[in-house]
Amino acid sequence: MSTAMNFGSKTFKPRPPDKGSFPLDHFGECKAFKETFMKCLRDNRFDNSKCRLQSKDYLECRMDHQLMAKEPLEKLGFKDLLDPPPSQADKDSKP
Amino acid sequence: MLLPLLLRPSLCGVQASVLLPGCVRTLHSQAGHFLRRRLPARLVAQSRGRKWRPQQDEWQRRNKTVLTYIAAAGVGMIGLSYAAVPLYRLYCQAAGLGGTAVAGHDTEQVATMTPVKERVIKVTFNADTHASMQWNFRPQQTEIFVVPGETALAFYRAKNPTDKPIIGISTYNVVPFEAGQYFNKIQCFCFEEQRLNPHEEVDMPVFFYIDPEFDEDPRMARVETITLSYTFFEAKEGQKLPLPGYSYN
Numbered sequence: 001m002s003t004a005m006n007f008g009s010k011t012f013k014p015r016p017p018d019k020g021s022f023p024l025d026h027f028g029e030c031k032a033f034k035e036t037f038m039k040c041l042r043d044n045r046f047d048n049s050k051c052r053l054q055s056k057d058y059l060e061c062r063m064d065h066q067l068m069a070k071e072p073l074e075k076l077g078f079k080d081l082l083d084p085p086p087s088q089a090d091k092d093s094k095p
Numbered sequence: 096m097l098l099p100l101l102l103r104p105s106l107c108g109v110q111a112s113v114l115l116p117g118c119v120r121t122l123h124s125q126a127g128h129f130l131r132r133r134l135p136a137r138l139v140a141q142s143r144g145r146k147w148r149p150q151q152d153e154w155q156r157r158n159k160t161v162l163t164y165i166a167a168a169g170v171g172m173i174g175l176s177y178a179a180v181p182l183y184r185l186y187c188q189a190a191g192l193g194g195t196a197v198a199g200h201d202t203e204q205v206a207t208m209t210p211v212k213e214r215v216i217k218v219t220f221n222a223d224t225h226a227s228m229q230w231n232f233r234p235q236q237t238e239i240f241v242v243p244g245e246t247a248l249a250f251y252r253a254k255n256p257t258d259k260p261i262i263g264i265s266t267y268n269v270v271p272f273e274a275g276q277y278f279n280k281i282q283c284f285c286f287e288e289q290r291l292n293p294h295e296e297v298d299m300p301v302f303f304y305i306d307p308e309f310d311e312d313p314r315m316a317r318v319e320t321i322t323l324s325y326t327f328f329e330a331k332e333g334q335k336l337p338l339p340g341y342s343y344n
Binding site for chain 1: 205206208210212235236238239240241242245246247248250266267268269272275279280281282283284285286287289290291292295297298299300302304
């Protein structure tokens with residue numbers, strides 16, 4: 001990895017995550033959601049696009065159990081999963 | 096030069112009777128000559144014509160102007176060398192060189208970005224621990240297929256098989272190097288101390304996305320696989336983190 005002693009100008013600079021660090025789930029409160037997500041991944045040949053609903057559920061579980069700061073799901077990139085079908089026409093007309 | 100002039104009068108004095116008229120003429124011419132030499136340059140210049148003084152003034156003015164320009168250039172160079180530091184940083188951000196963060200990367204982008212569905216990227220996961228770190232640390236999936244602009248979730252698992260609590264701290268690395276600037280983590284478990292009690296096993300999620308501008312970068316056109324690699328080190332009070340690659344046994 002970074003064991004080579006190259007002192008060139010191009011070094012990898014790790015950046016801290018945008019929203020900080022996940023607290024550890026010591027009690028396994030969201031383990032079930034994680035298992036669902038992993039099963040979905042295995043079934044869909046590890047295609048993330050097909051398992052976004054399960055990842056949304058997992059993050060919601062974390063938020064419910066205070067393992068993650070509560071955020072509106074649009075900010076986490078789940079805007080397309082939140083649009084309720086009846087008012088989709090309204091959302092489409094918005095800029 | 097004045098000495099022959101002084102000698103001449105004495106010479107004249109000796110032969111005064113014979114050469115008096117010639118001597119007087121010589122004295123007169125020499126005195127005139129002597130007086131002319133002592134005149135200040137100003138009067139000499141005036142006697143040479145009206146063009147010389149303004150020309151000299153102009154030369155002086157031109158010299159002064161040139162000197163001022165040179166001094167200004169020198170000061171300008173010094174100022175430029177000071178200004179170069181933030182300017183270069185700005186340039187690097189705009190051009191994305193040296194692995195610096197691409198300008199415009201902010202949290203608001205997550206809410207508004209649209210996934211680029213045509214470009215599928217395989218993200219492989221790697222887990223390492225330092226030699227003296229006794230956790231079992233491994234990814235729960237070897238690879239995942241994502242598209243830029245879509246948030247993705249991945250899991251690692253860590254287990255503490257020992258009988259005492261161990262605090263770990265991790266860092267990460269992204270390969271290829273240039274793709275690292277497009278790899279944005281929303282939330283993960285790195286850079287903060289994580290404590291595992293004896294015989295405890297936890298799932299560690301990483302929530303990330305690849306910047307949609309990844310698709311537009313010509314340097315990334317051939318990149319199809321990105322590897323995310325985490326390394327855990329042990330964090331203890333008063334102990335310095337050992338460098339990767341060295342063991343302190």
